[in-house]
Amino acid sequence: xDIRVQDAPFTFGEIAQExxxxxxxxxxxxxxxxxxxxxxxxxxxxxxxxxxxxxxxKAIETYANQAKERWSLGDVxxxxxxxxxxxxxxxxxxxxxxxHRVDAFQAAEFLMDYLKSRAPFWKxxxxxxxxxxxxxxxxxxxxxxxx
Amino acid sequence: xxxxxxAWVRERIxxxxxxxxxxxxxxxxxxxxxxxxxxxYDLAFSDMSAIRVALDQELIEDLNTSLExxxxxxxxxxxxxx
Numbered sequence: 001x002d003i004r005v006q007d008a009p010f011t012f013g014e015i016a017q018e019x020x021x022x023x024x025x026x027x028x029x030x031x032x033x034x035x036x037x038x039x040x041x042x043x044x045x046x047x048x049x050x051x052x053x054x055x056x057x058k059a060i061e062t063y064a065n066q067a068k069e070r071w072s073l074g075d076v077x078x079x080x081x082x083x084x085x086x087x088x089x090x091x092x093x094x095x096x097x098x099x100h101r102v103d104a105f106q107a108a109e110f111l112m113d114y115l116k117s118r119a120p121f122w123k124x125x126x127x128x129x130x131x132x133x134x135x136x137x138x139x140x141x142x143x144x145x146x147x
Numbered sequence: 148x149x150x151x152x153x154a155w156v157r158e159r160i161x162x163x164x165x166x167x168x169x170x171x172x173x174x175x176x177x178x179x180x181x182x183x184x185x186x187x188y189d190l191a192f193s194d195m196s197a198i199r200v201a202l203d204q205e206l207i208e209d210l211n212t213s214l215e216x217x218x219x220x221x222x223x224x225x226x227x228x229x
Contacts, residue, residue, distance in 0.1 A: 051228075052153055055201060055205075117228070120153065123228075
C-alpha cells in the first residue's frame with residue numbers, strides 16, 4: 001500500500017508504469033486520475049487545496065484497508081495533492097491491482113467515493129474577481145450509500 | 148485541548164488552531180461554549196449542518212460524543228477531496 005499526500009506534482013505515466021510492474025499474479029491494474037477542471041466560463045485562475053495533515057493520511061489508510069478487506073486486491077496506491085493547482089493539473093490518482101478486473105474497478109471506485117467526501121481536503125476556487133470554497137455535493141454523499 | 152479549524156471555519160474564526168481550556172463534557176457543550184465567546188465563533192457555528200467534527204483525527208457523527216480523553220478537536224466544512 002502506497003499513500004502519498006504531497007504538494008509536488010506527480011508524473012502519472014511513470015507512477016502507473018511502476019505500479020503495474022512486478023505483479024505476476026495481478027491480472028488487472030486500474031488507474032484513475034483527477035484533473036483540475038476549468039470553470040464553464042474558462043475563468044478559473046487556480047484552485048487551492050487545504051488539508052488536515054495527519055488525519056488525511058490516516059483517513060486514506062483506513063479506506064484503503066477497507067478496500068483490501070472487501071475486494072481481492074494485491075496492491076493499492078493513492079496520491080492526493082494539496083496547495084495551488086491550475087486548470088489541467090493532476091490533483092490525485094488512485095491505482096489498484098487485483099487478480100481480476102471487477103475487484104480492481106470496484107475498489108478504485110470505492111476509494112474515489114470516499115476520498116471525495118471523507119478525506120479531509122477542502123477546495124477553494126480563485127478567479128480574477130472572486131474566491132469561493134467549493135461546496136460538497138449531495139450526490140457525492142449519496143454515492144457512499146452504494147457501498 | 149487543542150482546537151483546529153479548516154477552510155471557511157478557519158477563515159470565519161480567524162485562526163488555524165488554538166489551545167482552549169474547557170469543562171465541556173460533549174462536543175455539543177464545547178460548541179455552545181465557543182459560540183458564547185465572541186461573534187466570530189457564533190457565526191462560524193451558526194449552521195451546524197455545515198460543520199463536521201473530528202476528535203483526535205477521527206470523524207464523528209454524533210455531537211453528543213464525549214470529550215473524555217480527547218486532546219484535539221477539529222471543526223471544518225463538509226470535505227471536498229478527489
